[in-house]
Amino acid sequence: MSHWFHRNPxxxxxxxxxxxxxxxxxxxALKIMSDLKQSRTRMLELLxxxxxxxxxxxxxxxxxMALLRGLILQPGETTAASKLSSALTFRxxxxxxxxxxxxxxxxxxxxxxxxxxxFWFMKHAAMLAAxxxxxxEEAKEVHSSLRKAAGIVKFVQDTLxxxxxxxxxNGSDLDGRVCTAYMNQCTAEAQExxxxxxxxxxxNPGLISAxxxxxxKMFTTAAxxxxxxxxxxxxxxxxxxxxxxxxxxxxxxxxxGESLLxxxxxxxxxxxLQESQACHTKAGLMATEYxxxxxxxxxxxxxKHNFFKRLAPMLSxxxxxxxxxxxxxxxxxxxxxxxxxxxxxxTHGLVAPEQxxxxxxxxxxxxxxxxxxxxxxxxxxxxxKSKAAKKAEGDLKPVKEVPITENEExxxxxxxxxxx
Numbered sequence: 001m002s003h004w005f006h007r008n009p010x011x012x013x014x015x016x017x018x019x020x021x022x023x024x025x026x027x028x029a030l031k032i033m034s035d036l037k038q039s040r041t042r043m044l045e046l047l048x049x050x051x052x053x054x055x056x057x058x059x060x061x062x063x064x065m066a067l068l069r070g071l072i073l074q075p076g077e078t079t080a081a082s083k084l085s086s087a088l089t090f091r092x093x094x095x096x097x098x099x100x101x102x103x104x105x106x107x108x109x110x111x112x113x114x115x116x117x118x119f120w121f122m123k124h125a126a127m128l129a130a131x132x133x134x135x136x137e138e139a140k141e142v143h144s145s146l147r148k149a150a151g152i153v154k155f156v157q158d159t160l161x162x163x164x165x166x167x168x169x170n171g172s173d174l175d176g177r178v179c180t181a182y183m184n185q186c187t188a189e190a191q192e193x194x195x196x197x198x199x200x201x202x203x204n205p206g207l208i209s210a211x212x213x214x215x216x217k218m219f220t221t222a223a224x225x226x227x228x229x230x231x232x233x234x235x236x237x238x239x240x241x242x243x244x245x246x247x248x249x250x251x252x253x254x255x256x257g258e259s260l261l262x263x264x265x266x267x268x269x270x271x272x273l274q275e276s277q278a279c280h281t282k283a284g285l286m287a288t289e290y291x292x293x294x295x296x297x298x299x300x301x302x303x304k305h306n307f308f309k310r311l312a313p314m315l316s317x318x319x320x321x322x323x324x325x326x327x328x329x330x331x332x333x334x335x336x337x338x339x340x341x342x343x344x345x346x347t348h349g350l351v352a353p354e355q356x357x358x359x360x361x362x363x364x365x366x367x368x369x370x371x372x373x374x375x376x377x378x379x380x381x382x383x384x385k386s387k388a389a390k391k392a393e394g395d396l397k398p399v400k401e402v403p404i405t406e407n408e409e410x411x412x413x414x415x416x417x418x419x420x
Contacts, residue, residue, distance in 0.1 A: 003129040003142075003192055004305045006240035007404075008297040010047060010123075011116045011173060012396035014091030014100075016040060016109075020084070026372035032067065032364050039064040040113075047116055049402040050123040054145065057124075061117055062359050068113075069358065070365035071106035082106075082370070086165065087378040093396040094172045095119070096233055096296045100395040101172060105165040108174075110358075111156050115173045118156075121149035122186060127404045129193075143193040143351075150186035150353035153179050159358075171229045181225040181237070183353065188218035188244070190351045195251065205262070209255035210344030212248045219245035236295025243286040243302060247311070250279035252341055254315055260339070261322055267332030268339045273319035275338040280311060 018033040018040075042060045046052050071088070074080045089104045092112040101108075125145040128138045157179040161168070168174035192215060198208050223241035226234045257272030287303035302308050 003189070003196070004300070004302055004307045005122070005126040005129065005189055006237065006298045006300075007123055007126055008119065008237065009095050010119050010399040010401055011095050011112060012093040012399045013044065013112070013116075014102075014396060016088065016090060018088065020087055021374045021377035022372045023374050024372065026369060028364065028366055028369035029372035032070065032362075032369055035364065036064075036067045039067055043113060043117075047120045048399050050120065050127040050404060051402065052124075054121075054124070054141070054148075057117065057120060061113075064113065065110065066359040066362040067364065068106060068110055069361045070370070072110070073361055075361065075365045075367050075370050083375050083378065084373060087373075091396065092173075093398070094169070096173075096178070096237070097169075097171050098296070098395065098398075099169075101169065103164075103166055107160055107163045107165065111160040111164070111174050114152050114156050114160070114356075118149040118152040118182065118186075121145045121152070122189075123401075123404065125149070125189070130404055139193060139197065143190050144354070146186045146190035146193070147351065147354040148356070150183050150190070151356040153182045153186065154353045155356040155358065157183070171233060175229075177225045177229065181222045181241070184218045184222035184225070185241070187351055187353060188215050188222065191215040191218065192248075194351060195248075205255040205258035206342070207344060209252045209259060209341065211350065212251035212255065213341045213343075214350070216245045216248040216252060219248065233295060236290065236293040237297055239286060239290040239293050240298075243283055243290055246279050246283035246286060247308070250276045250283060250311060250315065252276075253279060253338075254311075254318055256339065256341055257318055257322060261318075261325070265332070266322055266325055267334045269322045270319065270334045271337075272339050273315060273322055274334075276315050277319065280315060283308070 016037070018036045020033065022029055039060065043064050046057050046060055070082065071084045072082055074082050085106050086104045088106070088109075089102055090106075090109040090112065091100055091102045092108075093100050095115075122145070125142045128134060128142045128145075131138065134142075156174065157176060161174055161176060161179070164174065171178065173179075191211060195208060195211055195215065198211065219241045223238050223245065226238040226241070231238070253272045253276035257269040257276065260266075260269040260272060284303055287301070287308065291299075291301045291303075
């Protein structure tokens with residue numbers, strides 16, 4: 001497949017011991033607190049390494065989320081808020097800002113852990129896509145991982161952000177604009193996999209063009225959501241989106257040119273290929289800009305990667321073919337204005353986020369276990385620290401992540417995808 005993806009850092013978090021005052025030492029309540037601590041620790045052990053399996057991460061996440069929901073909702077078939085929802089303070093770093101946010105809110109913990117899990121799915125996809133000879137099953141897993149990541153971010157944005165006790169800071173991982181950018185990024189990158197597959201199977205060029213155009217628009221939407229944020233921080237990530245947008249616009253015009261040539265519209269086809277080359281040139285300039293920008297996340301020279309280099313010769317071959325046939329056979333005038341790219345209903349919304357469903361409250365949260373916690377002492381448990389004491393703790397240190405080995409050579413075929 002030989003795709004190249006930009007990835008932002010994981011979120012770091014402070015230690016959480018889940019210590020709460022009780023009326024009496026209830027064994028069920030003690031087990032819940034112990035399991036919460038262990039399941040959270042397990043998640044934090046898994047996430048820094050993208051080489052773990054999806055099953056490992058999903059199993060650990062399901063266990064932790066089911067236990068954590070007992071801090072948000074009362075036991076039983078009810079939507080009533082738990083008395084424990086603000087009993088513990090959670091600390092998380094903001095992946096791009098590098099600052100630390102602290103909230104006494106279980107919803108904040110759910111949202112932060114889910115965003116970190118979405119980042120893991122994105123990194124898992126990038127790890128698989130960086131392989132030199134990726135098998136079709138692995139390509140499907142890349143596609144699935146990106147859709148899962150998009151679904152998790154969508155759940156956070158639609159369901160959790162409105163429930164936060166405190167509004168998130170500008171540019172934080174729970175800022176709606178950041179979530180929208182991530183959602184569009186994951187969906188667009190999943191469509192990149194679909195495009196590679198369509199090229200490999202030699203699908204209709206018009207269909208590939210429409211899909212590439214749709215993908216280009218998604219990257220543009222992602223970039224637009226970052227315009228109002230600090231460009232010293234978000235400019236690098238935004239440059240990635242703008243580069244990818246122009247890159248897939250070049251693809252769209254190339255395959256539209258092939259489609260028009262098949263319809264004997266050689267003049268229009270030549271104009272499409274000229275526009276494709278112009279978009280590719282713009283993408284090259286943006287790739288240079290991306291490499292110069294030292295913001296958070298992946299540092300790379302995308303124009304040196306095979307995913308970028310393999311497009312230019314393809315454009316040249318198609319343009320030469322069109323010009324040659326126009327000179328010998330068609331003698332058609334080449335339009336001054338670019339040919340409009342058609343919209344294809346078959347490609348609109350072709351890749352959608354995979355819906356994430358948070359598990360129900362763990363059965364360990366019985367009425368008796370819930371009643372064991374002393375409501376009168378909850379407020380004092382975790383809020384004894386003054387603002388000055390919290391400030392003295394300082395910002396959290398970055399997570400030590402297992403690196404993804406980038407493959408700049410890529411696969412040997414046109415799309416970079418291996419069919420097996």
